[in-house]
Amino acid sequence: MSPISLLGELGRAILNMLAAFGRVALFALDAVSHIFRPPFYPREFGIALLNIGWLSLPVVGLTAIFTGGALALQIYAGGARFNAEAVVPQIVAIGMVRELGPVLVGLMIAARVTSSIAAEIATMKVTEQIDALVTLSTHPMKYLTAPRVLAALITVPALVAVGDIIGIAGGYTVATQNLGFNPAAYLKNTVDFLEARDIVSSLVKGAAFGVIAAIMGCYYGMSSGRGAQGVGRATKGSVEAAAVLILAANFVLTGVFFSL
Amino acid sequence: MIRMENVHKAFDDNHVLQGMNLDIPQGTSMVIIGGSGTGKSVALKCILGLIKPDSGMIYVDGKDAQKGDRDAFLARFGMLFQGAALFDSLPVWQNVAFRLLRGSLKRPADEAREIAIEKLRRVGLKANVADRLPAELSGGMQKRVGLARAIAAEPEIIFFDEPTTGLDPIMSGVINDLIREIVTEMGATAMTITHDMSSVRAIADNVAMLHGGVIQWTGPVGQMDASGDPYVEQFISGSAEGPIEAVR
Ligand SMILES: Nc1ncnc2c1ncn2[C@@H]1O[C@H](COP(=O)(O)OP(=O)(O)OP(=O)(O)O)[C@@H](O)[C@H]1O
């Protein structure tokens, strides 16, 4: 392949990528704008709250408790190398609240919610249910996308808060049961160390990740190709995109909150 | 009332519609016939704006269908999809009453349910299917639920994409009568796609044959047998010999 045509290929790939970003951004703006414009579909919103929020609790809780426990063990082992075992409560708290809580919940939501939204909407697309919605005077963005995005915006921060608390509880359990920490002192150290900024950043990250997860599921579902293969591709693409965007957004938000 | 002028639509290099012209007067029943894959479903979707034609004009009531208030436009239509396209997360009666449960036509749930059950009865389904999910019904039953949904809000213009495929002959007869009734009694304008020649004769005021991306022949159903058009004649007789290639 000649250098010129290689350059051409590269240019084309970059242009395609930019075009895809543009499409996603326009879709996201459109989706968000429909949240505020009637008609509203309270029933669909209720179902989305249940599916995205309530039914994600078990997986979020389990992820957080094991991560918190492992974190306590690692910090203890690492800290022991320079006689700093005592920092376990502080570092578990900061690690869970600032980073691991939001990121792990975000990724779990990408796995659980993004995939199911994408598969559901893609199946609706493939079986002409989206077309049927339109002919029944119902806007798919309002009926399908807006309730899910709004529900994710509200429930994922709550899930992150729950994950933070359960993660800290996991660290607490391991530290007090296995590592000989005093329970009361552990809790006091945790509470004293956390700042408002840590908690706010955790919730803001949760909201951002929730919106990313829901929008990527809807976007890939709505732009699904035909047939079972189309549904499979849409689902895979949505989870990949949501996970990568969540991690990228996490980096940006961490920068915004903690390096300025 | 509905007029298609020189409508073109291609998917990549698959040129489906290549200058389709069609006129459907108000309150009449038009039946589209034509081989599988000739673009009959695509033509319906173009009128509804579900697929954007590459070129050409579509008028409804003399107004450009692609411009103007989309909600008001769609509120006049009912559509039965070829694959029924029922919402699989909703029970049958909520599918049928979908329009009556939300939006501008919203009414109390028990009233909507009653209307749904009445419409189900008209397509030959008993009230006990109302609370089942679409996935629990047979293909023919799903088709009839789709039909009930299309007519539930009593739209002025109704499109039926193969309403009787997958139905037994008796049920086909019931559905044919129903479509005829909707046109003659409710004054609706209907456009039906079918492969079933007995349906054509039962439903149609006018017939149009789509082939090669254009309307090959159109005329009143009474003239169909004496059309003199080799395409139509081959289609009616179902013969493999003729201008339409039957690849074997
Ligand atoms: N969304 C789409 N994307 C790509 N190609 C399409 C799409 N919809 C239809 N086609 C193609 O357009 C052509 C006509 O399809 P259409 O569904 O209108 O056929 P039809 O006349 O309704 O056939 P049948 O009687 O079997 O239902 C087919 O070749 C089909 O592959």
Ligand SMILES: [Mg+2]
């Ligand atoms: Mg078809």
